[in-house]
Amino acid sequence: xxxxxxxxxxxxxxxxxxxxxxxxxxxxxxxxxxxxxxxxxxxxxxxxxxxxxxxxxxxxxxxxxxxxxxxx
Amino acid sequence: xxxxxxxxxxxxxxxxxxxxxxxxxxxxxxxxxxxxxxxxxxxxxxxxxxxxxxxxxxxxxxxxxxxxxxxxxxxxxxxxxxxxxxxxxxxxxxxxxxxxxxxxxxxxxxxxxxxxxxxxxxxxxxxxxxxxxxxxxxxxxxxxxxxxxxxxxxxxxxxxxxxxxxxxxxxxxxxxxxxxxxxxxxxxxxxxxxxxxxxxxxxxxxxxxxxxxxxxxxxxxxxxxxxxxxxxxxxxxxxxxxxxxxxxxxxxxxxxxxxxxxxxxxxxxxxxxxx
Amino acid sequence: xxxxxxxxxxxxxxxxxxxxxxxxxxxxxxxxxxxxxxxxxxxxxxxxxxxxxxxxxxxxxxxxxxxxxxxxxxxxxxxxxxxxxxxxxxxxxxxxxxxxxxxxxxxxxxxxxxxxxxxxxxxxxxxxxxxxxxxxxxxxxxxxxxxxxxxxxxxxxxxxxxxxxxxxxxxxxxxxxxxxxxxxxxxxxxxxxxxxxxxxxxxxxxxxxxxxxxxxxxxxxxxxxxxxxxxxxxxxxxxxxxxxxxxxxxxxxxxxxxxxxxxxxxxxxxxxxxxxxxxxxxxxxxxxxxxxxxxxxxxxxxxxxxxxxxxxxxxxxxxxxxxxxxxxxxxxxxxxxxxxxxxxxxxxxxxxxxxxxxxxx
Numbered sequence: 001x002x003x004x005x006x007x008x009x010x011x012x013x014x015x016x017x018x019x020x021x022x023x024x025x026x027x028x029x030x031x032x033x034x035x036x037x038x039x040x041x042x043x044x045x046x047x048x049x050x051x052x053x054x055x056x057x058x059x060x061x062x063x064x065x066x067x068x069x070x071x072x
Numbered sequence: 073x074x075x076x077x078x079x080x081x082x083x084x085x086x087x088x089x090x091x092x093x094x095x096x097x098x099x100x101x102x103x104x105x106x107x108x109x110x111x112x113x114x115x116x117x118x119x120x121x122x123x124x125x126x127x128x129x130x131x132x133x134x135x136x137x138x139x140x141x142x143x144x145x146x147x148x149x150x151x152x153x154x155x156x157x158x159x160x161x162x163x164x165x166x167x168x169x170x171x172x173x174x175x176x177x178x179x180x181x182x183x184x185x186x187x188x189x190x191x192x193x194x195x196x197x198x199x200x201x202x203x204x205x206x207x208x209x210x211x212x213x214x215x216x217x218x219x220x221x222x223x224x225x226x227x228x229x230x231x232x233x234x235x236x237x238x239x240x241x242x243x244x245x246x247x248x249x250x251x252x253x254x255x256x257x258x259x260x261x262x263x264x265x266x267x268x269x270x271x272x273x274x275x276x277x278x279x280x281x282x283x284x285x286x287x288x289x290x291x292x293x294x295x296x297x298x299x300x301x302x303x304x305x306x307x308x309x310x311x312x313x314x315x316x317x318x319x320x321x322x323x324x325x326x327x328x329x330x331x332x333x334x335x336x337x338x339x340x341x342x343x344x345x346x347x
Numbered sequence: 348x349x350x351x352x353x354x355x356x357x358x359x360x361x362x363x364x365x366x367x368x369x370x371x372x373x374x375x376x377x378x379x380x381x382x383x384x385x386x387x388x389x390x391x392x393x394x395x396x397x398x399x400x401x402x403x404x405x406x407x408x409x410x411x412x413x414x415x416x417x418x419x420x421x422x423x424x425x426x427x428x429x430x431x432x433x434x435x436x437x438x439x440x441x442x443x444x445x446x447x448x449x450x451x452x453x454x455x456x457x458x459x460x461x462x463x464x465x466x467x468x469x470x471x472x473x474x475x476x477x478x479x480x481x482x483x484x485x486x487x488x489x490x491x492x493x494x495x496x497x498x499x500x501x502x503x504x505x506x507x508x509x510x511x512x513x514x515x516x517x518x519x520x521x522x523x524x525x526x527x528x529x530x531x532x533x534x535x536x537x538x539x540x541x542x543x544x545x546x547x548x549x550x551x552x553x554x555x556x557x558x559x560x561x562x563x564x565x566x567x568x569x570x571x572x573x574x575x576x577x578x579x580x581x582x583x584x585x586x587x588x589x590x591x592x593x594x595x596x597x598x599x600x601x602x603x604x605x606x607x608x609x610x611x612x613x614x615x616x617x618x619x620x621x622x623x624x625x626x627x628x629x630x631x632x633x634x635x636x637x638x639x640x641x642x643x644x645x646x647x648x649x650x651x652x653x654x655x656x657x658x659x660x661x662x663x664x665x666x667x668x669x670x671x672x673x674x675x676x677x678x679x680x681x682x683x684x685x686x687x688x689x690x691x692x693x694x695x696x697x698x699x700x701x702x703x704x705x706x707x708x
Contacts, residue, residue: 005085006078017102017302023262040101054086055262061106062097063088068078093561126420126552129565138563144552146419147565148412149442155409156416159424160552162400163372163417167554185412188405 004072005052007045010064016040020056020065029056091117093142102302104292105133107259108201109140111269112170115276116143121168126160128153130173130182133207137172151182154189157196168279170197175216176206179241186241193250193284197275200242200287203294204313211297215239218316220343223297238316242289243334246323252284254323258291260306264319271321283326291317311344348535357497357523360530361427361453362387364501365399369538370451371422372400374413376432379465380521381455384427397538407432411439411452418443418450419564421548423505423539427453429521430471431462433479440514441480444581445566449508449548451501452486453517455524458689466689467521469611472666475518476640483578485585486516487592488639490610494528502533507592509547511584518639520662522612522691585641594637595646599625603632605705606650608671609660610636612691617660619694624701631701636667644674651675656705660697661685680705 007029014036021029026049031041043056043065052069091113099105116125122143129137131150138145148156153171161169178186178200189196205223206212212225216238220229230238246254253275257268268290275286291313295305318336321329328334348367355363362384365373375385385403393399400417404410410426417424428436433454443450454475458468473479475488487507491497497519504515545553555561568574599621600606607617614635624631634650634657636643647670651657656679659668665683672681684700686692692700 004078008079013096015101019102019260019302019306022303022306052085053262057086058262058265059107059260061099061101061103061110063092063106063110066087067085068080068083069085070078070083123556124554126554128416135567138561138565142555142561144555144562145564146416146552147446147563147567148415149438152408152412152415152439155404155412156419158402158409159372159374159400159413159415159417160420162402163422163424164420164553184405185409188409 002072003051003069005050005067005069007050007056008066008068009043009045011036011042011044013062013064014040014042015062016042017061019059019061023055023059025053025055026051089114089117091122091142093140095139097140098136099133100296102295102305103133104203104259104290105201107265108199108290108292109137111259111265112172112199112272113141114269115273118273119276121276124166125168125170126164128156128160128169128171130171130177132174132177134172134174134201135208151177151180152185153177154182154185154194154198158189158192158194161194161196165195168197168276170199170276172199173201174207175200175202175204175214179215179239183241187245187248190245190285190287191248191250195279195282196285197272197279198285198287199272200289201292202289202317203292203297205294205297207294207297215241218312218341218343240317242287243322245287246328246334250284251287251323252281252326253278253286255321256289256291256317256319258309258319260293260309289317291319308344312341315341348532350532350534352529352531354527355494355530356383356525356527357494357519358383358455358525359387360494360498361501361517362391363532364498365425366391366393366397367533367535368502368505369397369423369536370399370425371538372417372424373426374402374404374410374417374424375426376404376407376410376428378429378432380457380467381427381429381453381524383524384453397535399538407435408438411436414450414452415439415443415446415448418448419446419551420553421544421551425451427455429455430457430459430468433471433474437480440486441482441484442566443514444484444486445482446564447512448514448564449512451504451508451515451517453519456518456520458687464689465521467612467691468662468687468689469520469613470663470666470687471518472639472661472663475516476642484581485640486514487511487588488516488518489594490518490637490639491523492611492614492635494523494526494530497523498530498532511588513584518611520612589641589644592638593641593643593645595643596635596637597646598633598635600632600634600650602630604630604655605632605701606654606657607631607633607660607697607701608636608647608657608667609633610639610667613660613662616692616694616697620697620701623694623698629706639667642670642674647671647674648676651678654679656680656682658701658705659683660692662691663687680708
C-alpha cells in the first residue's frame with residue numbers, strides 16, 4: 001500500500017535549522033531561498049514525493065510542521 | 073507539485089500538541105530542547121493529564137520552559153528542581169510531577185538535590201538534557217563536557233588534570249535503589265525521537281506505580297555552543313557523545329539492564345573533527 | 348489536639364503549633380539549637396493524624412527549596428533552622444520573596460559569624476530585615492519573647508503569609524527555643540480541603556483545569572521594565588504592611604523618661620531591668636518590638652519626642668539600633684548595650700548600662 005502525503009509548514013515560526021531537510025527520506029524538503037520575518041531561510045516542501053511519514057515533524061524542534069496523509 | 077487537496081482535517085496525522093503553547097521558543101535553530109519539550113508535552117496530552125501535571129523548570133537554556141508547556145509550572149533556583157519536585161509530589165501525591173533540567177543544573181550545581189531525590193525514591197519523572205556544555209551562559213565547560221572538548225572555559229579542550237572527568241551521572245543514579253527506571257535517549261532522528269518519547273511515556277506511567285524515580289536523559293546537541301551547524305552537531309554527537317554516553321535503557325523495573333556495562337569509563341576517545 | 352496548658356520547650360511549641368494550625372508540610376534539616384522542632388514532629392507523626400507531611404532533607408538548601416516546591420502548590424509549608432543553616436537558606440528566601448510564595452520559617456539564632464557558637468544570640472537582625480539574599484525584598488519578621496508566643500505566632504504567620512503572599516520569618520533565639528514554659532495550646536484547625544486550597548491560592552500550581560490558563564510560579568522576568576514594575580508592586584506591598592501590620596508592646600512608656608528598646612530574649616531581660624529601675628525610682632519604660640519588619644517606626648519616633656534617652660538592648664554588637672536611630676531621627680540620645688557570642692546579659696547589667704550610658708551621662 002502506498003501513501004501520499006503533504007506537509008504544511010508554519011514558515012513564520014520556522015528557524016531554518018535544516019533538520020527536517022536531513023530527516024526527509026524522500027528528499028522533498030528544502031530550505032527556501034527566501035527568508036521569513038525573523039530572517040531565517042525557512043523550510044518548504046518541494047516536489048510531490050511526500051509519503052506522509054512525519055519524520056520531518058518528529059525532528060522539528062519548533063513544532064512547525066503539520067503532516068497530512070492519504071492512502072493511494 | 074503540492075498535494076493541497078490532501079490538506080484536510082480528516083487527513084491530519086501529525087501537528088503540534090495543544091499542551092505546548094503557541095509561544096515561539098527562544099531556543100537556537102536546531103536545538104534539541106524544542107524537540108524534548110514537544111515529546112514531553114505529547115506524552116502529557118496522550119495520557120490526558122494536562123490538568124494533573126506540575127512541571128519544574130531549571131536555570132539554564134530551558135529556564136523559560138514554563139512559557140511553552142500549557143501546564144502549571146514552578147521555576148526553581150539553579151539545581152534545586154528535584155527538591156521542589158520532592159515537596160510538590162509529596163504534598164500532591166495524586167498529581168504527576170516532572171522536572172526538566174540541563175547538565176549544569178542537574179549534574180553540577182544541583183548534584184546533591186539530584187542524588188538525594190533519586191535516593192529517596194521520589195515518585196517523580198526527571199528529564200535530563202545533556203549537551204555537554206553550559207548553553208545559556210555562553211558555552212562554558214559542563215560536568216559532562218568530553219575530554220578534549222573545547223568550550224569557552226576550556227578553550228584548548230577539557231583537560232583531565234585541570235578539569236577532571238566527564239560525569240556520567242545517569243549511570244551513577246542508576247546504581248541507587250531509589251531509581252526505578254533509568255534510560256538515555258536522543259532526539260536527533262525521527263526513530264530516536266519515537267524511542268525517547270516511549271521512554272518518557274514509561275517515565276510518566278511509572279508515577280502511578282509509586283516505585284521511585286524515573287530518570288530519562290536526552291543526550292542532545294548544542295550546535296551554537298559547539299560552534300557547528302545543527303546537522304553537523306547531530307553527526308558529531310553520534311560520533312563523540314554516544315561512545316561516552318551510550319543510548320538505551322540502563323535500568324528497567326528497578327533492575328539494571330544486564331547488557332549495560334555501568335562501570336564502563338571512556339576517557340581516551342579521540343574526538344572527531346567537524347568537516 | 349485540644350486546648351490544654353502544657354509545659355514545653357519553645358521549639359516544641361513551634362512544632363505543635365504547626366500541626367495544630369493545619370500545616371500541610373514541614374521540611375527541615377537538623378541544627379542546634381532548634382532540632383527539637385523536627386524531632387517533635389517526627390515523634391508526633393502528624394501524617395497519621397492530620398495528613399501533614401514531614402521530611403528530613405539533605406541540607407538546608409534542599410529544605411528551603413522543598414518549602415518553595417510545596418508552598419508553590421498553595422499548601423501551608425514551613426521550615427526551621429538556626430543561623431548557619433539560615434545563611435544557607437538565603438538563596439531560597441530571595442526566590443520565595445521574588446515568586447511571592449507564602450510560607451513560614453523559624454530561625455532560632457545562635458552566635459556567629461561562621462560556626463560561631465550554639466548558644467543564643469540576636470546577631471542575625473541585619474540578615475533578617477535588611478535582605479540576606481540578593482535583590483530588593485523583605486520578609487515579614489516577627490519576634491516572639493516566650494514559649495506561648497512561639498506557639499501563637501505560628502497561627503498568625505499563616506494569615507499574614509497568605510494575605511500578602513510573603514514568606515514569614517519567626518525570628519527567635521536559642522534561649523527561647525530551648526527554655527521550657529507553660530503554653531496554652533489551641534484546638535486543631537483542620538488542614539485546608541482541596542477547594543479551600545484552590546480558593547486561598549488561586550495563583551498556585553495545582554493542576555491546570557480547562558477553565559484557566561496555566562499558573563506559573565517564578566521569580567524570573569527578563570524584561571527590565573516589567574521587572575521594575577514588579578519591584579514597585581513588592582515595595583507597595585511592604586509599605587502597606589508598614590501601615591497595617593506593625594506590632595509592638597509599650598510597657599510603662601507613658602511617663603517614661605528613659606526607654607529600653609529590645610525584642611525577644613533581650614526584651615525579657617530589659618523588662619526585669621525596667622522593674623529594678625522603677626524600684627529605684629527611675630522612670631524607665633520598655634518598647635518591646637514584636638515585628639522587626641515592618642519596623643515600628645512611628646512608635647519609636649513618638650517615644651523619641653517624649654523620652655530623654657533610649658537604650659537598645661541586643662544580644663549582638665548593635666544591629667537593631669540602626670533602625671531605632673533612623674526612626675528617632677536623632678531627636679534623643681540612643682545608645683547600644685549588648686552581649687554577644689552566646690553571652691546573655693543580666694538585668695543588673697542592663698540597668699547599669701542604662702544608668703551609665705544614658706541617665707548619668
